[in-house]
Amino acid sequence: MNTTTLPTPAHRSADPATASDRAVIELREARKVYRTGEVSVEALRGIDLSIAAGDYVAIMGPSGSGKSTLMHALGCLDVLTSGSYRLDGVDVSELDDDALAEIRNLKIGFVFQQFHLLPELTAWQNVALPLMYARVPLGERRERAAAALDSVGLGGRADHRPGELSGGQQQRVAVARALVTEPTMVLADEPTGNLDTASTEDVLELFDQLNGLGRTIVLITHETEVGEHAKRIVWVKDGVIDREQVNRA
Known part of the structure; x- marks a missing residue:
């Protein structure tokens, strides 16, 4: 993939030894129970998980393992039934809906299987959406969106609409949107599920580069080849962590 040099986040260290000193995610005895009438399903059954900065x-896990429920909890898209979740030192369980929305917008950069780009907006306008919600002035929004697009190799496509871009390019726009707020972590849910082999490799190479610059990345996937790009795999089964695997230094 031909991208420009990715900028190191100003408030993150690219030195792994420094980055790993600070926990971004701390789950303790995380439980999630869904109830329908008299039927209860325990999707998460007491998960402990720590993920360090950088x-x-x-x-990973099979269908019904609880990995999607875990992703929703980590992304503050759903709340735990019991247990605690601290994101970048903030106890999420103590936040109201407005504060949770702000956390989602500013501290978490989402990348989904469905790109969730608005077809009527240009690439830079799609990237700038989180900044608009944060009431960042228009000039600064455009400047930061352009920088984010440039960092994923799409600086020349800023004024193109999603329909004028390939699937891989659309996903890179989604990655740029995830980066534009300088989030605490990038949370990617099956980000290559709609991509062909070449585009998948492009996006995974981009994640590798971002992590090399100190970005914290949490990837939800059922594809072993995709998961192997991570430094560590957490296997979830029946709502608990089944095992962990270190992939590389």
Whole structure:
């Protein structure tokens, strides 16, 4: 993939020894129970998980394992039934809906299987959406969106709409959008599920580069080849962590 040099986040260290000193995610006895009438399903059954700043973790497991529920909890898209979740030192369980929305917008950069780009907006306008919600002035929004697009190799496509871009390019726009707020972590849910082999490699190479610059990445995937790009795999089964695997230094 031909990209420009990715900028090191100003408030992150690219030195792994320094980055790993600070925990970004701390789950303790995390439980999630879904109830429908008299039927209860325990999707998470007491998960303990810590992810350090600068780590690159893949969460894997079969269908029904609880990995999607875990992703929703980590992304503050759903709340735990019991247990605690601290994101970048903040106890998420103590936050109201407005504060959770702000956390999602500013501290978490989401990348989904479905790109979730608005077709009527240009690439830079799609990237700038989180900044608009944060009431960043227009001039600064455009400047930061352009820089984010440039960092993923799409500086020349800023004024193109999603329909004028390939699937791989659309996902890189989504990655740029995830980066534009300088989030605490990038949370990617099956980010290569709709991509062909070449585009998949492009996006995974981009994640590798971002992590090399100190970005914290949490990747949800059912594909072993994708998960193997992470430094660490956390296997989830029946709502608990089944095992962990270190992939590389």
